[in-house]
Amino acid sequence: MTNDMRQDRELYASELKTMLREALLCAIQGKFSSHPEDPYYYTRKAYPMQTEIEGLPLYPQSFPEVLLNWAKLDKTKPRSQEDILVLDLETTGLGRTGTLAFMIGLGYYENGQFVVEQLFLPDPDAEISSFDRLLELVRSRSLLITFNGKTFDVPVLESRLLYHQIWLNLRQMEHLDLLHIARRLWKNKLPSCALETIEFYVLGHIRDKELDIEGGDIPQTYFQFLMNGDPELIRRVFIHNHHDILHTAALFTLIADSISYPPAHGFDIRIDYHALARLYQSQGEQETARRILVDLMAAGVVTADVMRDLGLIYKKAKELDSALECFQIASDLNCPDSMLELCMLLEKNNKEYAKALACAEKLKNWHLSRYIVNSKRIAELDKRMERLKRLTERR
Numbered sequence: 001m002t003n004d005m006r007q008d009r010e011l012y013a014s015e016l017k018t019m020l021r022e023a024l025l026c027a028i029q030g031k032f033s034s035h036p037e038d039p040y041y042y043t044r045k046a047y048p049m050q051t052e053i054e055g056l057p058l059y060p061q062s063f064p065e066v067l068l069n070w071a072k073l074d075k076t077k078p079r080s081q082e083d084i085l086v087l088d089l090e091t092t093g094l095g096r097t098g099t100l101a102f103m104i105g106l107g108y109y110e111n112g113q114f115v116v117e118q119l120f121l122p123d124p125d126a127e128i129s130s131f132d133r134l135l136e137l138v139r140s141r142s143l144l145i146t147f148n149g150k151t152f153d154v155p156v157l158e159s160r161l162l163y164h165q166i167w168l169n170l171r172q173m174e175h176l177d178l179l180h181i182a183r184r185l186w187k188n189k190l191p192s193c194a195l196e197t198i199e200f201y202v203l204g205h206i207r208d209k210e211l212d213i214e215g216g217d218i219p220q221t222y223f224q225f226l227m228n229g230d231p232e233l234i235r236r237v238f239i240h241n242h243h244d245i246l247h248t249a250a251l252f253t254l255i256a257d258s259i260s261y262p263p264a265h266g267f268d269i270r271i272d273y274h275a276l277a278r279l280y281q282s283q284g285e286q287e288t289a290r291r292i293l294v295d296l297m298a299a300g301v302v303t304a305d306v307m308r309d310l311g312l313i314y315k316k317a318k319e320l321d322s323a324l325e326c327f328q329i330a331s332d333l334n335c336p337d338s339m340l341e342l343c344m345l346l347e348k349n350n351k352e353y354a355k356a357l358a359c360a361e362k363l364k365n366w367h368l369s370r371y372i373v374n375s376k377r378i379a380e381l382d383k384r385m386e387r388l389k390r391l392t393e394r395r
Contacts, residue, residue: 008131012384017145019229020122027231028238030120033129040130041120043238046113053250054203056353058114060256061264069283070184073143078199081109085141086252088244089153090237100124102222104134105241107249108141116245118238123226131276135168144170147195147248148179178251199247202254207386213240226386261288267299274353286313304335313340320349331359339363347388353395357388 030043032298045170047198051058057082068075074178086107094102103132119130127356132156138144146153161168183193190201199205213221213236221233257264258271259279267273277292295309296302311326324345330338339359346356364381367374 002198003352004084011370012343015265020225023229024120024232024234025123027235029289030118032122035126037131038125038129039121040126041122042133043118044115045050045122045242046110046115047246049109049112051114051115053246054199055204055259056203056252058249059109060244060253062260062389063256064260066280066283066285067181070181070279072175073174073176077142080141084109085137085143086089086145086248087149087153088146088241088248089156089239090218091156092222092341094152098128099159101156101160102127103241104130105245106137107245108137114249116242117343118241120238123159131161136175138168141172144173144175145178145248146175146254147182147244147251148177148178148290150175150177150180150262159372167213171179175250178248178255181255182251184279185259185272187394188275188348189272195244195247195251198251199243203247203250205243205247207240207243210216211236211239212243215240234356238302245382261292262295274309277309281309281313286316289313290317296328301334304330304333308335308338308341311338313342315345320345322363324350331362334366336363336366339366347391351395353388353391357385357392360385360388 002280017027024030024041028041028043032039032041033039047058049057049059056212063073063079067073067077071088086105088105089101090103090105092102100121101122102121106117106119108115108117117133119133121127121130139199144154154175157169158168161281179193179195182198186198186202187193192195195258196207199207213233217233218237221237225234254270259266259276261276261280263271273296275290277289277296280286280289280292290310290313293306293313296306297310307326311323311330314320314323314326327338327342327345333343340361343359343363346352360381366376367377367381
């Protein structure tokens with residue numbers, strides 16, 4: 001390449017950068033950073049703390065112990081609004097390596113407000129400049145809140161920081177990834193646990209297709225912007241990321257304010273209380289789990305799974321009459337686990353062999369009706385039924 005060609009190429013690159021910056025200033029309200037070379041573009045919007053997003057506040061009343069235990073956060077550490085940093089990236093792909101985070105969405109609490117700040121790369125060379133602000137915020141906060149950040153956002157940032165020889169151990173920072181607790185609470189109720197699905201079914205938000213953009217279109221939109229400088233679609237990416245930050249904060253607030261039990265304002269139809277009972281059970285809180293399930297039954301939420309789990313709690317507590325009643329209800333609702341539990345209680349504790357035999361026959365018919373028959377289970381049931389027949393004849 002000759003010197004003239006090199007100079008022409010550098011001039012073209014400089015003119016393109018200037019064009020892209022001017023397009024951003026015209027289309028999106030924001031500012032460029034003070035870096036003399038390759039500044040990043042940023043937007044900043046503050047919301048008063050009384051602001052509600054989809055009817056939800058942006059900060060919870062407390063950090064319940066069950067949430068701290070689940071996320072393995074330090075229960076002895078005092079926490080304040082200023083400790084929290086919400087993070088969401090928009091990237092050029094879904095891989096962890098070779099992926100550029102061209103927008104870093106950040107949410108934090110400051111002076112009684114919730115601030116949404118977005119760092120955007122008008123060209124890839126501005127990436128290292130954007131990390132100055134990221135580092136400043138990360139080092140002044142102690143708790144990171146993301147949606148799928150452990151799997152995606154944090155590894156992408158680590159890769160890019162190391163590329164620029166910047167050491168920041170994000171994994172040492174306390175991290176609450178809402179995707180995993182959302183799966184725990186809603187996986188049996190929602191079509192998926194993607195953030196936009198939770199927004200629709202739980203938060204009651206419908207994204208405006210005229211203003212927003214599909215997540216799968218975001219990488220190509222950035223490349224198009226770099227080629228032609230058209231800021232219209234990039235403006236939609238800003239809106240998309242802004243919504244992600246706000247709804248992550250609102251979802252965090254809903255979860256934190258709703259999983260303490262009993263609920264301060266009664267049952268919330270957005271919460272799957274059966275899943276919440278299982279969350280308490282997983283932490284050894286049997287009495288709280290039992291109370292939730294009893295309250296569900298009293299409220300008329302009588303499902304096979306609820307009655308089975310309540311029956312198992314009664315059985316563990318040696319309250320066998322109550323366990324028998326729960327297993328009977330669940331068995332009538334065609335719960336195979338409860339049929340087996342009912343059969344065992346009828347045989348071993350009540351000595352009602354004829355009823356136990358009828359229950360075993362019902363369970364065998366259930367297994368035989370499956371698309372794929374479990375021959376091992378059938379053999380076990382045949383053996384049990386033979387024993388029950390002998391005991392019935394003796395009786």
